[in-house]
Amino acid sequence: MQYRPAIDGLRTIAVVPVIAFHAGFSMLRGGYVGVDIFFVISGYLITSLLMDDLAAGRFSIVTFYERRARRILPALFLVVACCLPFAWLWIFPQQMVQFGRSIAAVALFSSNILFWREDDYFALASEEKPLLHTWSLAVEEQYYLLFPLALWMLWKWGRRPAFALIALMAAGSLALNELMLHLPSVSRLAVFFLAPTRAWELLAGSLCAFTLHQRVQPCNGWLAALGLALIAFANVAYDHQTPFPSLYALVPVGGTALIILFAGHGTYVQRLLSSRPFVGIGLISYSAYLWHQPLFAFARIRSIGTPSAWIMAGLACASFILAWASWRWIERPFRLKESAGGFSRRAIFIGSATGMAIMLVVAAGIEWQRGFPQRVEPQVAVA
Numbered sequence: 001m002q003y004r005p006a007i008d009g010l011r012t013i014a015v016v017p018v019i020a021f022h023a024g025f026s027m028l029r030g031g032y033v034g035v036d037i038f039f040v041i042s043g044y045l046i047t048s049l050l051m052d053d054l055a056a057g058r059f060s061i062v063t064f065y066e067r068r069a070r071r072i073l074p075a076l077f078l079v080v081a082c083c084l085p086f087a088w089l090w091i092f093p094q095q096m097v098q099f100g101r102s103i104a105a106v107a108l109f110s111s112n113i114l115f116w117r118e119d120d121y122f123a124l125a126s127e128e129k130p131l132l133h134t135w136s137l138a139v140e141e142q143y144y145l146l147f148p149l150a151l152w153m154l155w156k157w158g159r160r161p162a163f164a165l166i167a168l169m170a171a172g173s174l175a176l177n178e179l180m181l182h183l184p185s186v187s188r189l190a191v192f193f194l195a196p197t198r199a200w201e202l203l204a205g206s207l208c209a210f211t212l213h214q215r216v217q218p219c220n221g222w223l224a225a226l227g228l229a230l231i232a233f234a235n236v237a238y239d240h241q242t243p244f245p246s247l248y249a250l251v252p253v254g255g256t257a258l259i260i261l262f263a264g265h266g267t268y269v270q271r272l273l274s275s276r277p278f279v280g281i282g283l284i285s286y287s288a289y290l291w292h293q294p295l296f297a298f299a300r301i302r303s304i305g306t307p308s309a310w311i312m313a314g315l316a317c318a319s320f321i322l323a324w325a326s327w328r329w330i331e332r333p334f335r336l337k338e339s340a341g342g343f344s345r346r347a348i349f350i351g352s353a354t355g356m357a358i359m360l361v362v363a364a365g366i367e368w369q370r371g372f373p374q375r376v377e378p379q380v381a382v383a
Contacts, residue, residue, distance in 0.1 A: 001048045004217075006263050007041060008282030009273025010256065013228075014038045015285040017235045019292045019319060022133070023312040030238030032121075033252040035136045036201050036245065037231065038289075040256040042140055043205025050148055051213050054155045064148050066345050069352045071286075072137065074334040075326050077355045079290045080106060083130050084362070086298050093371030095128070095301075100366030102131040107359035109141040116193035122240035128300050133293040135193055142195040143202050151206075163210045166203055173200035174247075181246055188243070197245065204253050208260045219264030227258030228269055287323035287331060295319055 014037035021031025049067075053059040080103060087099050098118070105111035112135035119125045126132055154162035177197040180186045191197045234252040242248055263270040272278065281288070295315040299307045336342025343351070366372070 001045075001052055005279045006270045006273035007045070007260070008285075009275065009278030010037065010041060010259055011282035011285040012278045013231060013273070014041065015288050016281065018133075018289065019316050022127075022293055022296050023316050024306075025309070025312075028235050029240070030235045030242070032244075033231070033234045033238060033249070036249055036252045037256045038136065039140070039198065039201035040205040040208070040253055040260070043202035044208045044260055045205070046144065046147075047151065047206040047209035048213060050151055051155075051209060054152065055214070059152055061148055061152075062345075064144075066348055068141070068144065069348050070335045071331075072141075073352050073355060074330050075287050075290055076106070076134075076137070077359075078326055078330055079294060080131070080359060083294050083298075086294075087130070088372075088375065090298060090301050091371075092376065093373040096366055096371030099130065100363045100371070102129065102134075103359050103366070104363035105138070106131055106134045107356040107363070109138045111135050112138040112142075112193040112195070116187075116189045120189060121192055128297050130294040130297040132297070133289065139193075139195045139198050140202070143199055147202075147206075159210065159213075163207065166206055166210070170200040170203035170207065173197065173203065177245055177249075178247060181243055191245065201245070201249065201253050204257055205260070208257050211261060217264040218262055219267055219270075220262040221267040221269065223258050223261075224263035224267045224269035227255040227262070230255030230258070281320070284320065284323040284327040287326040288319050291322045291326070292316065292319035295322075 014034040016034070017028045017031030018034035019031075020028040021034075025031075050059065050064070053063075083099075087096060091099055102111060102114060105114040111131060115121070115126070115129070115132060115135050119129075121132070121135075151162070151166075154165055157165075173196060177191060177200065180191045180197060181188065230251050234248075234255070238244065238248065259269060259273070263273065292315075295318060296312065299311060299315055303311075334343060334348070338344040
């Protein structure tokens with residue numbers, strides 16, 4: 001797949017609003033839609049890679065999961081490990097138990113299910129959860145347990161039938177999303193956190209991949225600019241009261257799709273997103289996404305009142321500094337294949353399994369010890 005710098009720039013459009021939203025900056029009160037942008041980008045890139053492999057006759061589910069492990073796990077393990085000493089020092093026992101459960105859920109890529117059963121994503125209590133943001137990683141990994149094999153089977157029928165069936169699945173997921181929002185027996189949290197009601201956003205990216213695969217990138221500056229405007233509108237017009245995801249999510253999802261499809265070479269949007277600042281932030285966007293929530297959560301836990309805007313702005317900047325460091329010394333080395341001087345497939349799988357096992361052991365220990373109440377004064381431990 002040909003590298004498109006504008007896609008990295010689009011990651012910047014996704015991650016900066018998310019970080020600003022979690023920092024509490026009101027000018028981007030709809031910044032949570034950055035996650036939806038990430039979903040579309042992920043669907044587009046992963047499907048493009050899978051289609052390349054299928055077209056070349058080299059599709060391998062093992063290779064696919066090796067790529068995912070190299071991309072996702074090393075930086076994730078680092079961030080979780082860095083959270084542990086601060087949790088030990090600053091978190092009360094009951095919070096520590098919840099934190100331990102979130103570690104186990106992260107290891108099993110089920111944190112979206114855990115947080116669905118706890119507090120509202122927009123609730124004040126959720127702001128003090130260091131691993132809250134991992135729900136989106138869980139949604140992606142649950143989706144990618146099934147999608148590669150489904151695409152492999154659909155591919156045998158031909159591109160057009162595969163495209164039509166994926167479009168049908170996307171429409172079904174969106175319809176389920178809207179239906180569940182109007183069922184009194186279903187909570188809004190279920191619609192927000194669970195994979196079936198989010199799958200259509202990833203599938204929207206997959207449809208973009210089908211549209212562009214082995215074809216010349218079309219250029220339409222007006223449609224690309226409309227896509228950017230739709231994303232900007234959602235960031236400033238939406239808030240925690242907006243029913244989401246729902247038909248409202250079509251605005252940022254559709255805007256992202258328009259940029260992917262029509263921001264070809266020479267358009268103003270392509271030039272903007274391909275500029276060095278946008279590409280630079282986009283390259284470290286995954287690590288920035290991982291770092292920002294723990295920094296904000298621990299700052300809120302440690303503060304007597306609400307941290308000032310200056311503190312949160314400083315922590316937002318710190319998340320990008322840490323992101324660059326983890327991208328430079330963690331992400332890049334682990335993504336290198338053995339032939340390029342990187343780790344072997346065997347080492348990646350053994351390391352991934354070991355890291356997950358350690359997380360589960362740590363989580364079990366926290367649960368068994370009830371959050372280690374001996375860390376604090378007895379009256380605090382009881383409270």
